[in-house]
Amino acid sequence: MxxxxxxxxGLVATVLVSVLRPQVPQFAMxxxxxxxxxxxxxxxxxxxxxxxxxxxxxxxxxxxxxxxATVLKIIGIAYIVEFAAQVARDAxxxxxxxxxxxxxxxxxxxxxxxIVTDVVESLVHLLx
Amino acid sequence: MxxxxxxxxxxxxxxxxxxxxxxxxxxxGKEEFAHWTTLLGFVAVFVIVIGYVDRxxxxxxxxxxxQ
Numbered sequence: 001m002x003x004x005x006x007x008x009x010g011l012v013a014t015v016l017v018s019v020l021r022p023q024v025p026q027f028a029m030x031x032x033x034x035x036x037x038x039x040x041x042x043x044x045x046x047x048x049x050x051x052x053x054x055x056x057x058x059x060x061x062x063x064x065x066x067x068x069a070t071v072l073k074i075i076g077i078a079y080i081v082e083f084a085a086q087v088a089r090d091a092x093x094x095x096x097x098x099x100x101x102x103x104x105x106x107x108x109x110x111x112x113x114x115i116v117t118d119v120v121e122s123l124v125h126l127l128x
Numbered sequence: 129m130x131x132x133x134x135x136x137x138x139x140x141x142x143x144x145x146x147x148x149x150x151x152x153x154x155x156x157g158k159e160e161f162a163h164w165t166t167l168l169g170f171v172a173v174f175v176i177v178i179g180y181v182d183r184x185x186x187x188x189x190x191x192x193x194x195q
Contacts, residue, residue: 027143038132069195076192
């Protein structure tokens with residue numbers, strides 16, 4: 001993960017956006033989106049190795065495959081929702097950002113419900 | 129010069145060009161041409177950005193959501 005390149009892209013994009021903002025604010029926003037998505041692309045591509053290690057560990061600890069898949073889905077949702085919400089906030093669209101975050105939260109809750117029911121059921125079995 | 133950095137500079141170039149064209153056309157009295165060039169530039173940049181966001185979506189789909 002060549003961190004220097006990533007930070008370089010971020011710095012260059014920040015400078016260019018600040019130059020563009022007074023003339024054409026909409027282009028500055030688009031460049032913000034582009035730089036953000038490019039950096040997130042590199043980060044997510046490097047996350048691949050982490051996911052492989054996680055799945056191996058889960059298999060060894062014979063954790064149910066569905067649970068790990070749900071956890072990874074939730075992480076994916078968190079990444080993309082965070083990205084979109086920050087972009088909306090940069091464009092001074094606080095309301096939109098909150099709506100995006102609300103959608104992400106609901107998505108995560110819907111994904112987490114099966115796991116929660118499993119935990120509760122196993123607890124109930126433990127009780128006398 | 130990775131493709132990502134080239135895209136960032138490309139967009140900066142297009143944006144700056146459109147800004148200059150906008151002011152020139154406005155000075156020379158052709159108001160509507162100015163707005164049209166800004167819109168055209170915006171659409172071009174938007175297509176480029178959408179391409180990268182699409183690649184990001186595919187990457188997240190592949191890594192996280194496709195277990």
